[in-house]
Amino acid sequence: MELSVLDEDRWGAGEHTGHWWAQARTIRERVLRLPFLRQLADGSLDPGAFAEYLQQDAFYLAEYSRALALLAAKAPSAGAGAFWAGSAHTAVEAEQALHGQLLSDPLLADLPRAQAPSPTTRGYMHSLVAACAVRPYAVGAAAVLPCFWIYAEVGLALSGGAQEVAEHPFRRWVAEYGDPEFAASARGAVALVEEAAREASAPMREQMREAFLDACRWEELFWDTAHRREVWTR
Numbered sequence: 001m002e003l004s005v006l007d008e009d010r011w012g013a014g015e016h017t018g019h020w021w022a023q024a025r026t027i028r029e030r031v032l033r034l035p036f037l038r039q040l041a042d043g044s045l046d047p048g049a050f051a052e053y054l055q056q057d058a059f060y061l062a063e064y065s066r067a068l069a070l071l072a073a074k075a076p077s078a079g080a081g082a083f084w085a086g087s088a089h090t091a092v093e094a095e096q097a098l099h100g101q102l103l104s105d106p107l108l109a110d111l112p113r114a115q116a117p118s119p120t121t122r123g124y125m126h127s128l129v130a131a132c133a134v135r136p137y138a139v140g141a142a143a144v145l146p147c148f149w150i151y152a153e154v155g156l157a158l159s160g161g162a163q164e165v166a167e168h169p170f171r172r173w174v175a176e177y178g179d180p181e182f183a184a185s186a187r188g189a190v191a192l193v194e195e196a197a198r199e200a201s202a203p204m205r206e207q208m209r210e211a212f213l214d215a216c217r218w219e220e221l222f223w224d225t226a227h228r229r230e231v232w233t234r
Helices: 013-022 025-033 035-042 046-073 078-092 093-103 121-133 137-162 171-179 178-200 202-228
Strands: none
Touching: 013 025, 013 121, 013 137, 013 178, 013 202, 025 035, 025 137, 025 202, 035 046, 035 202, 046 078, 046 121, 046 137, 046 202, 078 093, 078 137, 078 178, 093 171, 121 137, 121 202, 137 171, 137 178, 137 202, 178 202
């Protein structure tokens, strides 16, 4: 099933975030061409690959929530702090609860589970924690944005195709990430990063841009390596 990037205007991006999003278009197009997502869209994905993705995502979310909590502590306003802290809570509670429910489904329950993060999962989650712990707030915010934004784009792109498939085996996951509330959360993150970019110096904005694009590349690798079931070389 073919998936396409969405209308650029739907996210409320400003001058800076809109420019970075446009620069990431080639990455986003590659993401939506990945076999994992195309097969997820039409329901043909091997359940073992989906179970691998869910387990790697659970490893990732534990550290992603730490990164968001660190970002909340650095936030320049109460509103920004509340948004990042709320997102950290959602990553731990709601999304991991969803993963647990999906992995207990008869389709997936008896499949092998990864016992450790893959090299890509480890690299991505550690890069975000480092960005939020030791880099300025603006750079950390730019680094975590692609997880909000690319996931929202993927969710909306998938939801349209999945609706055409009767008894889609992964409908629950697709519905969660294609939900308008998730898209609204992405728009909230875009707005906060745009605000930080407006207030940043030109050199700081360049650091933000680099952190954003690096995280977009990590997103592409994360989706792809779950499909390939990447493991450490012995």
